[in-house]
Amino acid sequence: MSEPLFNFHDTILIATICLSGLFVVLILFARHERHYSDYSLAGFFLAQAAISLHVLINYGAAFRDTALAASPDLFYFFGIAFWLEGPLLFLYTRSLLYRNYTFKRSYSVYFLPSLAYIIYVSIIFYSLSFGDKIAHIETIKGMDAPSTQHFIEAIRESLRVFFGVLCILDIRKAQTNIRDRFSNIDKINLSWLTVLVISFVAVRVWILFIVFLSIGLPKISDPVFDALGLAGNYLSFALVAMMMFYSLRSSPFVIGHVVKDNEAVEGFAADPALKLKIETYMSEQKPYLHHLLNLDQLSSGLEMNPRALSAVIKHSFQTNFYEFVNSYRIDEAKSILDDPREIDKTMIEIAGECGFNSKATYNTFFKKLAGCTPTEYRKKSLKKGKVANGK
Numbered sequence: 001m002s003e004p005l006f007n008f009h010d011t012i013l014i015a016t017i018c019l020s021g022l023f024v025v026l027i028l029f030a031r032h033e034r035h036y037s038d039y040s041l042a043g044f045f046l047a048q049a050a051i052s053l054h055v056l057i058n059y060g061a062a063f064r065d066t067a068l069a070a071s072p073d074l075f076y077f078f079g080i081a082f083w084l085e086g087p088l089l090f091l092y093t094r095s096l097l098y099r100n101y102t103f104k105r106s107y108s109v110y111f112l113p114s115l116a117y118i119i120y121v122s123i124i125f126y127s128l129s130f131g132d133k134i135a136h137i138e139t140i141k142g143m144d145a146p147s148t149q150h151f152i153e154a155i156r157e158s159l160r161v162f163f164g165v166l167c168i169l170d171i172r173k174a175q176t177n178i179r180d181r182f183s184n185i186d187k188i189n190l191s192w193l194t195v196l197v198i199s200f201v202a203v204r205v206w207i208l209f210i211v212f213l214s215i216g217l218p219k220i221s222d223p224v225f226d227a228l229g230l231a232g233n234y235l236s237f238a239l240v241a242m243m244m245f246y247s248l249r250s251s252p253f254v255i256g257h258v259v260k261d262n263e264a265v266e267g268f269a270a271d272p273a274l275k276l277k278i279e280t281y282m283s284e285q286k287p288y289l290h291h292l293l294n295l296d297q298l299s300s301g302l303e304m305n306p307r308a309l310s311a312v313i314k315h316s317f318q319t320n321f322y323e324f325v326n327s328y329r330i331d332e333a334k335s336i337l338d339d340p341r342e343i344d345k346t347m348i349e350i351a352g353e354c355g356f357n358s359k360a361t362y363n364t365f366f367k368k369l370a371g372c373t374p375t376e377y378r379k380k381s382l383k384k385g386k387v388a389n390g391k
Helices: 010-030 036-059 063-070 080-097 105-126 130-141 148-179 191-216 222-253 272-285 295-302 306-316 321-338 347-353 359-370 374-388
Strands: none
Touching: 010 036, 010 222, 036 063, 036 080, 036 222, 080 105, 080 148, 080 191, 105 130, 105 148, 148 191, 148 321, 191 222, 272 295, 272 306, 295 306, 295 321, 306 321, 321 347, 321 359, 321 374, 347 359, 347 374, 359 374
């Protein structure tokens, strides 16, 4: 009877390869309209498949010997995916967050480590003869003490964590920018992307820990090291599955609607006349009653540049667009709640009339600005009215 080609734990790597490949096909061939983010995401999942294949070839208990017997060139071939994964995730995140996103030449710098890796393996491995390649593989396999290989892996894993951190910083910047451009953000949800990227960083930190452990404690027993590595494989599979699910479900609600590049206004100086103009417009025209009011629409009504308006709100009113508009909505709600003739109106009706899309946002803002809930405010207001009227 022939020996099995895979063991039980290898199946999680095979599942990752299959799942990633399936998703790439789904992205590239099943969608009628494609965005830059689709190509970055497809590249990211191809990298996941290649990484799993690399791990299978290098560490698979049964598959390793079969694969390397077929061609020793496979030993390093799929390793390039480790270096491509971080930049591809970063570009995917950027393409989701930035309106009119295009690939810039400056982004090429993120792929320099990948190029350096290709040059490195070409020199130390692919330039060798067939026999020397086999000897090199056996040397790496029997290596216990820290080596150049270990330190390169440490750099590689550190870069993967670095790109994950860059993604988190980009998302945080976007979340701030959203509040500077939109008055209702209920449907612009970046929490799923934040969870995915943080999960990515957590898994890569785990793998980086294993690499540093192999450098600091080279004599660690094989069962312990294998258990740590297997845990990394299972976590990676869970990450791929989660990213596949949330990317399909949530990314259409983000693409092209969140932020623009280069929003800063240099040399801004506060202008009292502009502040008065905005206050007058908000009081007389009441644009905040429009549920979907955004920075572009308000700037158009005021005949101002959107970036200039954002700067005025930030510096002259000491707030962001989101809170600025909703503060007017709360004042409008107070005027309705103060009016005894409007006592039959429900809180949902009042929230809608004032421009809020959800009762939850309305209640949150009201309590933040008034110090009590709308219901409590109405009771206090009506009670004051009765006292004033001598009842």
